[in-house]
Amino acid sequence: MPMLKYLIIILNDASVSFCHYESAKTGKKEAGMISYDNLNKAVAFALKNNLKVNFLYPRFRPGKKYEKLIEDVEHVKIVPRKLGGVYSDAITVLEAGDLRKENKVTGTENIILRLSSPELKILPAAVKEIARKGGRINLVIKDVENFGDSKISEYRKLLAEISGLLIKKSGENSIPEVNFLTDRLMLESMNNCDAGITHLTVAPDGRLYLCPAFYYESGENSIGEIRNEINIKNRQLLELKYSPVCRICDAYQCRRCVFLNWKLTGELNTPSRQQCRMSHAEREASGNMLEELKKKNFKGAKGIEIKKLGYDDPFEIAVKNRYSIQEFKNFNS
Amino acid sequence: MSQNTTVKIDRPGSWEDGRAKNVTFVVTEDCQLACRYCYLVGKNKSGRMNFETAKKAVDYLLREEKFLAEKSVVLDFIGGEPLLEIELIDKICDYFKLKSYELNHPWFDSYRISFSTNGLMYSDKRVQEFIRKNKTHLSIQITIDGTKVKHDTQRVYPDGRGSYDNVLKNIRLWTSQFPETSTKVTISGDDIPYIKESVLHIWSLGIKEVNINAVFEDAWKPGDDELFEEQLTELADEIIEKKLYKEYTCSFFSRTIGHPYEQNVNWCGAGKMLAFDFKGDIYPCIRFIEFSLQNRKGIIVGNLDKGIDENRLRPFLTLDMVSQSPDECINCDVASGCAWCQGANYDFAETGTIFRRATYICKMHKARVRANNYFWNKLGRRLKTDLRETNPDTCQC
Numbered sequence: 001m002p003m004l005k006y007l008i009i010i011l012n013d014a015s016v017s018f019c020h021y022e023s024a025k026t027g028k029k030e031a032g033m034i035s036y037d038n039l040n041k042a043v044a045f046a047l048k049n050n051l052k053v054n055f056l057y058p059r060f061r062p063g064k065k066y067e068k069l070i071e072d073v074e075h076v077k078i079v080p081r082k083l084g085g086v087y088s089d090a091i092t093v094l095e096a097g098d099l100r101k102e103n104k105v106t107g108t109e110n111i112i113l114r115l116s117s118p119e120l121k122i123l124p125a126a127v128k129e130i131a132r133k134g135g136r137i138n139l140v141i142k143d144v145e146n147f148g149d150s151k152i153s154e155y156r157k158l159l160a161e162i163s164g165l166l167i168k169k170s171g172e173n174s175i176p177e178v179n180f181l182t183d184r185l186m187l188e189s190m191n192n193c194d195a196g197i198t199h200l201t202v203a204p205d206g207r208l209y210l211c212p213a214f215y216y217e218s219g220e221n222s223i224g225e226i227r228n229e230i231n232i233k234n235r236q237l238l239e240l241k242y243s244p245v246c247r248i249c250d251a252y253q254c255r256r257c258v259f260l261n262w263k264l265t266g267e268l269n270t271p272s273r274q275q276c277r278m279s280h281a282e283r284e285a286s287g288n289m290l291e292e293l294k295k296k297n298f299k300g301a302k303g304i305e306i307k308k309l310g311y312d313d314p315f316e317i318a319v320k321n322r323y324s325i326q327e328f329k330n331f332n333s
Numbered sequence: 334m335s336q337n338t339t340v341k342i343d344r345p346g347s348w349e350d351g352r353a354k355n356v357t358f359v360v361t362e363d364c365q366l367a368c369r370y371c372y373l374v375g376k377n378k379s380g381r382m383n384f385e386t387a388k389k390a391v392d393y394l395l396r397e398e399k400f401l402a403e404k405s406v407v408l409d410f411i412g413g414e415p416l417l418e419i420e421l422i423d424k425i426c427d428y429f430k431l432k433s434y435e436l437n438h439p440w441f442d443s444y445r446i447s448f449s450t451n452g453l454m455y456s457d458k459r460v461q462e463f464i465r466k467n468k469t470h471l472s473i474q475i476t477i478d479g480t481k482v483k484h485d486t487q488r489v490y491p492d493g494r495g496s497y498d499n500v501l502k503n504i505r506l507w508t509s510q511f512p513e514t515s516t517k518v519t520i521s522g523d524d525i526p527y528i529k530e531s532v533l534h535i536w537s538l539g540i541k542e543v544n545i546n547a548v549f550e551d552a553w554k555p556g557d558d559e560l561f562e563e564q565l566t567e568l569a570d571e572i573i574e575k576k577l578y579k580e581y582t583c584s585f586f587s588r589t590i591g592h593p594y595e596q597n598v599n600w601c602g603a604g605k606m607l608a609f610d611f612k613g614d615i616y617p618c619i620r621f622i623e624f625s626l627q628n629r630k631g632i633i634v635g636n637l638d639k640g641i642d643e644n645r646l647r648p649f650l651t652l653d654m655v656s657q658s659p660d661e662c663i664n665c666d667v668a669s670g671c672a673w674c675q676g677a678n679y680d681f682a683e684t685g686t687i688f689r690r691a692t693y694i695c696k697m698h699k700a701r702v703r704a705n706n707y708f709w710n711k712l713g714r715r716l717k718t719d720l721r722e723t724n725p726d727t728c729q730c
């Protein structure tokens with residue numbers, strides 16, 4: 001069973017969002033800040049359990065006392081555009097507005113790009129820019145729930161266009177990295193978010209959550225205080241094995257966001273139709289791209305096969321063909 | 334597999350073999366009784382369906398092509414006590430017949446109307462008129478829990494008086510109108526010592542099929558399982574000695590229970606069935622309506638204005654046995670027939686999920702399996718044939 005590897009610490013209620021949720025838009029500097037005591041507890045917990053930390057920063061620097069504590073633990077800083085050039089070891093989160101203002105990606109080579117569906121049209125320009133710099137884009141779509149039939153077909157077209165760009169820029173061993181198209185080329189098993197399994201989140205209230213999204217949804221979603229024995233009730237539902245839809249799926253690049261699952265279907269382990277179709281559009285585009293890359297003698301995806309499927313939502317298969325008891329027992333995450 | 338056609342005890346009749354779409358109309362949340370085991374914790378006088386909402390529900394059912402996968406429909410009227418709303422039910426059924434005829438819908442001549450009632454209003458003129466009009470399409474179950482003592486332990490008026498005498502008055506009329514009928518008995522703890530005499534009593538009233546459930550709640554005390562086993566064993570002896578197995582059916586005894594799991598199927602049909610409440614909200618089954626739940630909010634999967642949110646149904650339609658069962662259940666040697674109810678699971682789970690099976694019933698199931706083995710092995714010896722068989726487990730609900 002995979003184990004806890006890292007901790008996400010939200011430094012302030014208005015810290016940057018790096019995923020499928022919105023953080024508090026504004027926050028009074030002090031009011032929204034995690035208390036020094038709680039930060040201390042969280043850092044000590046990480047140190048004692050060999051966890052790395054992802055610190056989520058607000059638009060301002062947290063002050064010397066805090067920064068000293070932050071430096072005590074192995075970590076990555078995830079910062080908004082405003083702090084883009086400030087730290088050398090940070091990953092910047094960009095929103096559509098940040099790109100429009102500067103018309104280019106600056107400050108960092110590895111970025112998290114958060115876009116909503118109407119904003120996706122700026123994606124090809126961003127990909128070109130990042131490819132030029134040899135960086136990586138992690139795209140996060142902010143409104144997965146809106147991906148009905150027409151948005152899915154627009155998304156497919158966009159994926160085809162970006163695949164074309166990437167193929168052009170690829171060499172024998174390398175290709176510019178964008179999570180939604182190139183991750184699947186490198187993966188042989190699921191690479192999901194795994195909230196609650198490989199990582200937990202400490203919020204500004206000092207308590208633990210499965211991920212920041214659950215905190216921003218409601219403080220009632222807390223799974224408890226920071227302590228040595230963490231007991232997540234019904235934890236098995238976070239595991240791939242206990243998701244009847246996802247365990248038969250090979251869209252390995254999918255985030256399999258348990259927060260969106262819970263919001264849209266009511267269950268942590270059951271993905272929405274929108275999520276599955278979006279990930280399958282990506283999977284199919286990766287497959288088509290792989291064919292083209294093979295023609296160019298691309299060696300970077302050696303041994304990877306992406307078979308054509310007759311469906312775009314594994315739910316259809318999960319409903320028809322029940323997993324056997326033996327398959328379940330043999331399942332190895 | 335051995336067949337012995339003289340043994341009827343585990344061969345209940347079931348219309349369309351469970352292949353019909355089961356649709357529940359919660360016509361009222363009110364009831365004259367206050368049964369001690371009733372799961373409807375939020376009964377009230379205000380939750381009453383109006384005809385406009387019911388019409389919308391019928392229109393919705395007949396309009397949606399996705400429901401055509403099921404060739405038949407069961408219109409189930411439930412409460413509270415459904416017969417309190419017999420006039421409304423009559424109007425809904427007429428509307429269904431008219432609309433399905435106009436639309437040339439396959440359900441027009443493939444439907445059943447079903448109620449489960451406390452029986453207190455059975456002889457009411459309006460109810461009798463409804464029966465006359467719909468008889469060939471109708472299944473009515475009156476709930477009687479057994480002997481007067483057992484029945485009156487649980488099925489009481491709000492002031493604590495037992496309801497047995499008032500129900501009994503209507504039982505004879507009912508069995509004369511529906512000779513092939515059945516009743517449902519619920520066992521919840523204090524009533525275990527009365528099981529044997531209750532089943533025999535119900536049969537003696539002319540009700541030939543008795544379906545019995547032990548409640549899923551954390552209601553069982555140490556020793557209850559032994560008492561239960563004892564009662565069932567005595568009942569088994571009586572059935573064998575008096576050859577009652579030829580004529581009567583009792584769901585306690587079944588050749589399909591007590592085997593390891595062969596298939597990974599869900600027991601319960603929630604989500605494949607649908608329930609409509611008076612507000613026009615749609616639920617995966619009545620047990621997910623707020624007034625049936627003690628600890629959790631209801632699960633609404635849609636409403637009559639916007640239809641069903643398919644995302645909300647996905648958990649119900651993909652839920653299987655392995656994903657909700659503890660390892661102990663998956664590996665259990667006597668697992669088949671060990672029942673669960675999705676609504677009860679959801680209500681009792683530590684987090685708001687349908688993917689966690691409550692297993693309070695475990696010891697009671699094992700007791701039942703032992704008594705069941707006793708029954709079939711002994712009967713097999715008497716009849717000089719092997720009566721055991723295995724079968725996949727699915728629920729008839």
Ligand code: SF4
Binds near residue numbers: 020211212255260
């Ligand atoms: S569950 Fe994972 S993917 Fe979903 S919002 Fe939380 S961190 Fe992001």
Ligand code: SF4
Binds near residue numbers: 250271280
């Ligand atoms: S595409 Fe759907 S089934 Fe596959 S991993 Fe993602 S959420 Fe799960």
